Amino acid sequence: MSEVAIGIDLGTSNSAVSIVQDGQVEVLPNTFGERIMASAVGFREDGNILVGNEAKANVVHEPSSTVTSAKRLIGRYFFSEEVKKAQAICPYQIVEGPEHSVRVQVREEVFSLPEISAMILRELKSVAESHLGHEVSKAVITVPAYFNDNQRQATKDAGKIAGLDVLRILNEPTAAALAYGFGQGLTQKVAVWDLGGGTFDISVLEIGEDVFEVISTAGDTFLGGDDFDDRLIDLLADEFIQAHGQNLRQNPHTFERLKLAAENAKKDLSLEDTVRIEIADVAKDEEGNSLSISRDLTADDFSKLTNDLIQRTFKVCDEALQQAGVLARELDGVVLVGGPTRLPVIREAVKAYFQMEPKTDVDPDVVVAMGAAIHASELVAPQQQAFLLDVTPLSLQVGVAGGFCEPVIERNTPVPIEQSRTFTTVQDNQETVVIRVYQGEQKLVDENELLGQFEFSGFPRARRGDVEIQVTFAINSDGIVDVTASEPGTGEAASTRITLSSGLSEEELQSILSENRTDRVLTDMVARAEEAAIPAAEPLPELETAPPAVAAAVASAAASMAATAPAGEETLDLATDEDGGVPELEVDSDLSEGEMNALLEGSDEELTQPALQETTAPAAEAAPAPPAPAPTAKAAPAPPAPAPTAKAAPAPPAPAPTAKAAPAAPQAAAAAPEAAPADDLFDAVGTDLRDGDPADPDEDFELGS
Amino acid sequence: MAAVKLAELRVLANIVEDLDYYQLLEVAPGATAVDVRTAYHSVARRFHPDRLRQEGPDVVAAAERVAKRVSEAYAVLRDPRRRRVYDQQKGGGERRLQLVSGGAEADRQVSQEREGKTPNGRRYITLAHQDLARDNLKNARQNLQMALTFEPDNAWVKSTLTELKEKLR
Numbered sequence: 001m002s003e004v005a006i007g008i009d010l011g012t013s014n015s016a017v018s019i020v021q022d023g024q025v026e027v028l029p030n031t032f033g034e035r036i037m038a039s040a041v042g043f044r045e046d047g048n049i050l051v052g053n054e055a056k057a058n059v060v061h062e063p064s065s066t067v068t069s070a071k072r073l074i075g076r077y078f079f080s081e082e083v084k085k086a087q088a089i090c091p092y093q094i095v096e097g098p099e100h101s102v103r104v105q106v107r108e109e110v111f112s113l114p115e116i117s118a119m120i121l122r123e124l125k126s127v128a129e130s131h132l133g134h135e136v137s138k139a140v141i142t143v144p145a146y147f148n149d150n151q152r153q154a155t156k157d158a159g160k161i162a163g164l165d166v167l168r169i170l171n172e173p174t175a176a177a178l179a180y181g182f183g184q185g186l187t188q189k190v191a192v193w194d195l196g197g198g199t200f201d202i203s204v205l206e207i208g209e210d211v212f213e214v215i216s217t218a219g220d221t222f223l224g225g226d227d228f229d230d231r232l233i234d235l236l237a238d239e240f241i242q243a244h245g246q247n248l249r250q251n252p253h254t255f256e257r258l259k260l261a262a263e264n265a266k267k268d269l270s271l272e273d274t275v276r277i278e279i280a281d282v283a284k285d286e287e288g289n290s291l292s293i294s295r296d297l298t299a300d301d302f303s304k305l306t307n308d309l310i311q312r313t314f315k316v317c318d319e320a321l322q323q324a325g326v327l328a329r330e331l332d333g334v335v336l337v338g339g340p341t342r343l344p345v346i347r348e349a350v351k352a353y354f355q356m357e358p359k360t361d362v363d364p365d366v367v368v369a370m371g372a373a374i375h376a377s378e379l380v381a382p383q384q385q386a387f388l389l390d391v392t393p394l395s396l397q398v399g400v401a402g403g404f405c406e407p408v409i410e411r412n413t414p415v416p417i418e419q420s421r422t423f424t425t426v427q428d429n430q431e432t433v434v435i436r437v438y439q440g441e442q443k444l445v446d447e448n449e450l451l452g453q454f455e456f457s458g459f460p461r462a463r464r465g466d467v468e469i470q471v472t473f474a475i476n477s478d479g480i481v482d483v484t485a486s487e488p489g490t491g492e493a494a495s496t497r498i499t500l501s502s503g504l505s506e507e508e509l510q511s512i513l514s515e516n517r518t519d520r521v522l523t524d525m526v527a528r529a530e531e532a533a534i535p536a537a538e539p540l541p542e543l544e545t546a547p548p549a550v551a552a553a554v555a556s557a558a559a560s561m562a563a564t565a566p567a568g569e570e571t572l573d574l575a576t577d578e579d580g581g582v583p584e585l586e587v588d589s590d591l592s593e594g595e596m597n598a599l600l601e602g603s604d605e606e607l608t609q610p611a612l613q614e615t616t617a618p619a620a621e622a623a624p625a626p627p628a629p630a631p632t633a634k635a636a637p638a639p640p641a642p643a644p645t646a647k648a649a650p651a652p653p654a655p656a657p658t659a660k661a662a663p664a665a666p667q668a669a670a671a672a673p674e675a676a677p678a679d680d681l682f683d684a685v686g687t688d689l690r691d692g693d694p695a696d697p698d699e700d701f702e703l704g705s
Numbered sequence: 706m707a708a709v710k711l712a713e714l715r716v717l718a719n720i721v722e723d724l725d726y727y728q729l730l731e732v733a734p735g736a737t738a739v740d741v742r743t744a745y746h747s748v749a750r751r752f753h754p755d756r757l758r759q760e761g762p763d764v765v766a767a768a769e770r771v772a773k774r775v776s777e778a779y780a781v782l783r784d785p786r787r788r789r790v791y792d793q794q795k796g797g798g799e800r801r802l803q804l805v806s807g808g809a810e811a812d813r814q815v816s817q818e819r820e821g822k823t824p825n826g827r828r829y830i831t832l833a834h835q836d837l838a839r840d841n842l843k844n845a846r847q848n849l850q851m852a853l854t855f856e857p858d859n860a861w862v863k864s865t866l867t868e869l870k871e872k873l874r
């Protein structure tokens with residue numbers, strides 16, 4: 001029997017699992033017949049964990065013990081804007097974990113984000129298993145195309161925790177295009193416009209029968225359907241303050257009701273022109289009389305409230321089209337993905353922007369899961385029917401002196417790819433450089449995402465500029481980034497996979513795996529067993545205001561897709577093949593994981609702190625325009641014998657780009673953040689910056705010519 | 706899997722560093738953008754690592770090595786800016802172009818072309834820029850045509866002229 005691999009769409013709001021079986025692509029329903037499951041995780045008092053629509057329905061009752069939209073937080077740093085925003089609106093507690101990672105605290109227990117996502121994956125895995133009647137371990141999981149490497153790694157960790165062998169992290173719009181064009185023999189240039197609950201992606205693809213080539217991709221990981229709800233919530237809350245002088249946002253329960261009403265009103269607008277918003281008993285006035293909200297909302301009102309959000313997506317589209325070198329009207333089609341694309345206001349806007357009617361022959365809610373399943377099945381048993389040529393969504397850069405970045409691989413470069421750039425030391429007798437890897441499009445390191453850093457030493461001591469260090473970035477087919485540094489003179493090489501990014505160290509991951517709290521999820525399997533044992537299962541907590549999200553989605557799906565197969569029956573033909581045996585991809589690294597950990601141990605503090613540039617700020621101030629040359633002799637503080645390992649290495653004199661590599665330095669000074677305690681910086685390698693020569697640019701290297 | 710194909714891949718993986726971008730994609734130096742894309746697809750169809758997974762880790766590693774260089778070749782040849790820089794460099798025996806600096810070098814060339822490379826060319830191009838700023842497309846077209854007589858291979862002038870002709874039609 002050929003091996004089965006599942007495709008999982010792990011969404012911000014909703015998730016789905018799909019498989020290819022007997023040539024058919026099928027989105028699998030759970031015990032309740034739901035093919036789309038809310039990405040909500042509810043922690044019950046008895047310690048059990050509920051995942052899905054039931055958990056979401058319960059959020060109004062137990063807001064602080066229900067985690068929703070976890071995908072907004074996964075792979076982020078605690079100090080990031082998104083986390084601050086989430087803290088303001090999420091009823092559950094968001095706390096800081098080690099290395100500036102994010103954790104959520106529920107009922108006295110602290111969970112990492114990969115663990116939360118793992119609970120959702122665990123449920124989906126179980127849905128697939130109860131459908132197939134046997135265990136499944138291999139999976140393709142989708143992420144927004146614009147996710148950075150930290151977010152991808154964290155998602156991969158989530159898969160691991162859920163007991164899945166993640167064959168590939170696949171971009172959502174690419175998956176959608178695959179499901180759209182699979183087996184159709186199309187030769188088309190298409191755009192996939194994907195607006196989910198929390199993210200927006202646009203990808204431009206060239207489909208050539210069996211080839212799905214992504215030409216460009218762009219996105220916004222801070223923009224989704226939830227933001228549309230927020231506008232409505234603001235409207236309702238502000239109106240209530242005006243009318244009654246009470247702020248409904250202060251009570252978490254009331255706030256959840258407001259949120260639910262807003263989301264439902266928005267969804268209803270996909271079917272009707274005017275909807276009525278009724279929320280009974282939201283508050284009491286001074287005399288104890290109950291107060292309610294009751295108002296009509298027209299599609300027009302809604303459009304005015306949210307127009308700027310829609311326009312924001314088109315800015316991103318401009319970028320993607322420009323990068324692809326394609327004009328909107330040159331496209332053969334626009335594929336819509338994501339719940340919000342059911343809204344007529346959005347469809348109209350998309351139609352106006354692309355000057356064409358968007359495709360309606362795909363189900364925007366399940367197309368991503370279907371594409372993931374198709375790719376999964378091609379990976380375990382290649383049918384040679386469809387293959388993907390993707391690009392890297394974000395530029396990979398190296399941090400150099402002055403708080404600047406130098407790109408090594410630019411965004412929208414086809415992958416797999418390998419590129420090198422040569423840098424030089426900035427100080428005489430420099431023995432160590434710290435190579436910091438960033439992802440993003442900005443010139444300043446602070447404005448990009450730090451993926452990780454490692455140290456490189458063992459090269460000969462020489463005058464500054466005389467030592468050349470070649471930094472090579474490779475992105476493999478499986479999306480993993482490898483960074484290697486070498487000194488061509490001696491051939492000394494250090495290499496690392498960037499593994500520091502998900503917010504979980506290897507040890508933490510191991511301890512999570514051994515404890516495995518995902519076992520507490522009352523999975524579909526358990527539900528089925530219970531159902532068999534006790535025919536009259538406990539009724540779902542029903543809410544007056546909210547029909548289960550899925551029922552609504554399915555209803556609207558059916559309504560808006562009259563032309564296609566009814567919901568629940570989308571299938572695609574796919575020949576089957578008997579083949580198994582998936583070779584594991586080997587990624588060569590000169591360091592074992594253990595060695596890597598040893599190397600990085602102790603450097604925890606400076607790792608995730610993007611304020612590393614502080615070290616360079618004084619230098620920038622002291623020496624405007626090209627950074628002052630490092631004074632000789634002083635540069636390397638009393639170097640002991642050359643250090644073979646990073647730990648023993650003396651002060652890593654940090655990077656300094658030459659004038660040609662760096663824009664005017666005063667900018668750097670202006671952009672440098674407030675000084676932070678030096679303890680946070682380079683302790684691990686033994687330098688106390690406070691003792692350093694202030695004129696001494698503590699910088700790794702500069703670009704070699 | 707055809708043994709011939711695997712043998713071919715093995716050979717290719719060994720010599721991949723010695724091939725230039727045209728050889729990697731198996732296209733002629735005069736290949737059009739469409740030819741380049743078609744060639745990229747057909748090389749990928751044969752040697753994409755995903756399509757060879759069942760052949761074992763060694764084969765996948767070889768395919769990965771080839772695929773990285775094929776991506777690089779494609780990133781250069783599909784991009785007229787980079788391709789121009791590459792073609793010039795290749796005359797000097799260079800087989801690879803650093804994508805990042807290739808882009809930067811091309812930008813530098815473009816900005817030079819936007820200003821003009823000869824004294825007379827510069828004069829007319831400056832006039833054309835002024836016309837464009839005033840939205841006087843007809844005059845801009847005339848001035849660019851003049852510039853072209855002094856700098857017949859100025860790609861920026863050529864492409865701007867094409868755009869203007871399109872707009873004036």
Ligand SMILES: Nc1ncnc2c1ncn2[C@@H]1O[C@H](COP(=O)(O)OP(=O)(O)O)[C@@H](O)[C@H]1O
Nearest residue numbers: 011012013014196197225226267270338339340
């Ligand atoms: N019928 C509908 N009309 C408008 N918005 C909808 C509809 N159904 C779902 N949504 C919205 O779509 C978003 C979720 O979309 P989805 O594609 O499931 O996101 P994700 O992939 O991020 O989980 C939510 O903001 C939800 O309110």
Ligand SMILES: [Mg+2]
Nearest residue numbers: 011196338368
């Ligand atoms: Mg989605």
